[in-house]
Amino acid sequence: MDGKANIPLGILFGIIAGALWGTVFVAPQLARDFTGLQLAAGRYLVYGAISAVLLVPRWPRLRAWLEPRHWRALVGLSLLANIVYYVALATAVQWGGVAMASLVIGFLPVVVTVVGSRAVGAVPLRRLAPSLVFSAIAIACIGGQALVGGGGFEWRRAAGFLCAVAALVSWTIYALRNARWLHQLPHVSAHDWNLLTGLVTGALSLLLVPAALYFDASTHTAAAWSRFAAISAGMAVFASILGNSFWNRMSRMLPLTLVGQMILFETLFALLYGFVWEWRVPVASEWVAMVCVGLSVVSCLHAHKK
Known part of the structure; x- marks a missing residue:
């Protein structure tokens, strides 16, 4: 319903989704x-509320095909892509820093591409080798300073690393399952699927509220709560509503092995936003990383040429 295979447009949508998603790496620093x-x-309560409003005029048409198995799938996808992923990612950013979180999440393209290469009709893994090599170089450069710099071992930093790994695993499973569901439901638009995911995510986030308040012993001012509300609304609109919509459209236009490469743009934009936040220019290794990101996508494109 969103169009057939269209690699150039799919890549553009992947870049836009990466630019929007990259903002969520900075948000935890804005609300430390x-x-x-x-x-x-906060983010997913707003996401759910907006999705519910947008679904009202679409509901009669959606209700005609929705079955219990679809709701079960949406619950699983919502937990993987939103609840589990972002709790782990936000904690990783606050405990380990943007660079470390970006490094670990940067392995998503490699993992998704390798798994996607096993699908029927996919490009053989050997043809993807150059792209994977460039990906690995980019990831190593992006997080190199974070891993080798600083002092000795820190438990908080180690815990942040483990949280980033948990986010990586959660989102990898989501990317694969979500792409398969989108291909199984050609009659459903990517926007409607995103709104349904948002509705379920909003319902699940209600379960987080008691725990979120109970485990926070801090006292926040009215100004702090206002800032928190603005950050939550911004993430919901730009990352969840718009970012997910572009990602779902892209997932239908590109093969799974190329979908994996598109996740690199989230890492790249997260790094760029981190530079702005820290008010500095990239060092040599970071310039190399950005070049390798481009080369990785170009070589992956070449591998998909018929």
Whole structure:
């Protein structure tokens, strides 16, 4: 319903989704006085509310095909892509920093591409080798300083790394399952599927509210809560509503092996936003990383040429 295979347009949508998603790496730094659990609850409550409003005029048509198995799938996808992923990611950013979180999440293209290469009719893994090599170089450069710099071992930093790994696993499973569901439901638009995911995510986020308040012993001012509300609304609109919509459209236009490469743009934009936040220019290794991101996508495109 969103169009057939269209690699150039799909790549453009992937870049836009990456630019929008990259903002969620900076949001935890803007709201460091709030926990990752609170950030997830705030973001997805707004996401769910907006989705519910937008679904009202679409509901009669959607209700005609929705079955219990679809709701079960949406619950699983919502947990993987939103609740579990962002609680883990926000905690990783606050405990380990943007660079470390970007490094670990940057392995998503490699993991998704390798798994996607096993699908029927997919490009053989050997043809994807150059793209994977460039991906690995980019990831190593992006997080190199974060891993080798600083002092000795820190438990908080180690815990942040483990949270980033948990986010990586959660989103990898989501990317694969979501792409398969979108291909199984050609009659459903990517926008409607995103709104349904948002509706379920909003319902699940209600369960986070008691825990988010209970595990936070801090006292926040009215100004802090206003800032938190603005950040939550911004993430919901730009990352969840718009970012997910572009991602779902892209997932239908590109093969799964190329979908994996598009996740690199989230890492790249997260890094760029981090530079702005820290008010500095990239160092040599970071310039190399950005070049390798481009080369990775170009070589992956070449591998998909008939």
